[in-house]
Amino acid sequence: MKQTADDFELVEAFRAGDEKAFEDLVRRYQHQVANIIYLTLGSREEVEDLSQEVFIRVYKSLARFEFDASLYSWIYRIAVNLCIDEIRRRKIRKVIPLEFFTERKLEEQKRSKDKVTAADALLAKEKQQVIVDALQKLSPNHRTVILLREYEDLSYGEIAKTLRISPQSVKSRIFRAREELRKLLKGYFKERS
């Protein structure tokens, strides 16, 4: 896990009153936190505000952090909880079936391919959107676990510690999340092959 000696030093420095250490800590993890929020919620608009909220919570509770887990998994837990609250609050799961959305996207991609000159960057963006939308179709529990695995590269044991669930639950949630994603992205895979 991303536990480094520097984390410990930064936390100790912050506790001793050096607020610059907190800034360094934010810089170290802001990218991961922002992307986890983006992938979990599926929209870019609220990423900055929610990332800020995560680090404000870290700031408030850092004095009580005891290094019983890695600093990052602790920060990540804060981010995950915040996202789950946000999902519940906004009832963010979309009503439109993703299959429809994916097919529409693929048609658009085909049309843009016909034009040949269509920007590759735009196509790549659309492909990205397909996976981000697919993630939004998963339940919050499955989404969190798959992101910790696929994006953060955490082991089953680390995910279990971060989410406070058993490694067996981690294994089964990852399996189910992947199965759901496979089904949702069926059209996409066909297109690729």
Add this chain to the structure above:
Amino acid sequence: MNHKRIERLLSPYLDGELPEPHQRELSEHLRSCESCRLRLEELRSIKHQIRSAADVSLPQNFAYSVLRAARREKENTLAWLGAERFARNVVFGLSVLVICLVGLGTFLKSEPPVRVDRYLAGEATDSLTQRVLENQGDISKDDVVFAALTK
């Protein structure tokens, strides 16, 4: 190996979380099974897609603005706590004052105790005393109960 079971094992296999005998067994199976290879490839592709979709970046001064916002929130919390403590003290002070005033009022309103010499002189004016005097000094059990209840 049963095919359904193999499909379940592909996920932990991809993550390197499968115990060694199964890991080897599955590797052998994959050499001869194209559909499982394809499925594994799809799972790998999902991982790749997720990672490449994570392209959000925050403004350069993000860390500084977080620190500023956190400080501001801390100051607001402290100010709120101060105001709350002040309000609590005010409520406490007012409560003490009200209790004192009620106590004082009760003390001032209470009738002075009837003294024995006034009973004997027949000067007492309160109703119980009158009743006792009317009975010419005989106090019944009912009078005692009445006295106890009205005191």
